[in-house]
Amino acid sequence: MTPEQLRTVLVEAVAETTRCAQQPEGAVLRRADARTPGHWHSTIALRAAAQSGGDPLEVADHIAEVVRAHPDIAAVTVTGPGFLGIEVRAASLLAAVTALIADPEPSSDPERSDVPESRDADRVPAVRAPNEAESTVWGVDAQLSRRAVDANPAYLLMRTHAHTRRLHRRAVAAGLPVAAPDAAAEQLDAVDRSLLVHIIDTPATADRAVTAGDLRTLIAALDELSRAYLAWTGDHEIVPTLDHDFTGLHAARLRLVVGVTTVLARGLRQLGAPAPERM
Numbered sequence: 001m002t003p004e005q006l007r008t009v010l011v012e013a014v015a016e017t018t019r020c021a022q023q024p025e026g027a028v029l030r031r032a033d034a035r036t037p038g039h040w041h042s043t044i045a046l047r048a049a050a051q052s053g054g055d056p057l058e059v060a061d062h063i064a065e066v067v068r069a070h071p072d073i074a075a076v077t078v079t080g081p082g083f084l085g086i087e088v089r090a091a092s093l094l095a096a097v098t099a100l101i102a103d104p105e106p107s108s109d110p111e112r113s114d115v116p117e118s119r120d121a122d123r124v125p126a127v128r129a130p131n132e133a134e135s136t137v138w139g140v141d142a143q144l145s146r147r148a149v150d151a152n153p154a155y156l157l158m159r160t161h162a163h164t165r166r167l168h169r170r171a172v173a174a175g176l177p178v179a180a181p182d183a184a185a186e187q188l189d190a191v192d193r194s195l196l197v198h199i200i201d202t203p204a205t206a207d208r209a210v211t212a213g214d215l216r217t218l219i220a221a222l223d224e225l226s227r228a229y230l231a232w233t234g235d236h237e238i239v240p241t242l243d244h245d246f247t248g249l250h251a252a253r254l255r256l257v258v259g260v261t262t263v264l265a266r267g268l269r270q271l272g273a274p275a276p277e278r279m
Helices: 003-017 044-052 057-066 089-101 131-136 142-151 154-172 182-187 191-212 216-233 248-271
Strands: 029-031 038-044 073-079 081-086
Touching: 003 029, 003 044, 003 057, 003 081, 003 191, 003 216, 029 191, 044 057, 044 081, 044 191, 057 073, 057 081, 081 089, 089 182, 089 191, 089 248, 154 182, 182 248, 191 216, 191 248, 216 248
Parallel strands: none
Antiparallel strands: 029 038, 038 081, 073 081
C-alpha cells in the first residue's frame, strides 16, 4: 500500500462516516516518527470533524473502525484530539516496494529535465559527512568523504547506491533467491517495516520537490533514506553467513536492498547525477 492508496482508503472512510464526500481540506498524511504510532499519521479525522461539525474523537473512532476493516491495514490508533496512527500489513508494504522496483520511473514529463532548479541554490546545505561507524561500513576515509561532500551533495548518495549494488552482488553470488515467499513478510521486524515505509514514501517526496524546484528537500529526502538504510544494514543480516541457511526472511530483506537501490537511482537521475555500481 502506497500513501496515495492509503489516502483513498481514508477518504472513503470519511465519506462513509461523515458528511464529507471528499478528503477534507488541509488533511495531512505523513510518515510516522518515533513519537507517533503506526507507519503513517493522519489529521483527516480532525479536518472532517471541523467540516461536519462532529466531535473530533468520535469522528476519529468511526473512521478508524472503517479503516481497520481494510485487508491491508494491520492497526489504527486514535491519539490526542483525534489523530490517526495507521499501521499497514507487512505483506502490503513489501508488495508496494516490489511494484516500485518494477516501475521505478519518476512521474515527471520525460521530455523535460528532471534536475530541479533550486530557488535557493547558493544556500543548499551539503549532505553531512559519514560518522565513524558509517565510514567503516563504506570502507572510506571520513575526511576524504567530507571534502567530496562539500564539493558535491550527491556524493554520499552515490556511495550508498554503490553499497546497495555491492550487497546485491554478494547475495546473488551466494545463491540467495531473488523472489521472497509471501509468508516471509510476516517475519520482518519493526525496523525492516520502517525501512519499507521509508522506501515507499521517498519517491513521492522527491517528485514534489522536483515539481517545486526544491533541491534542498530532494537531497534531504534521499539522504534520510540513505541513513536509514545504513543503520539497517548494520543491525540486520541480509546475506547469511556460511553457518546459516537461506530463509524467506533473507530473500525479503534482499527485496528491501533492491528497493533502496531503485529509489536512490531514481533520485540521482532527478539530481542529474550518476548511480554508480562501484565506488
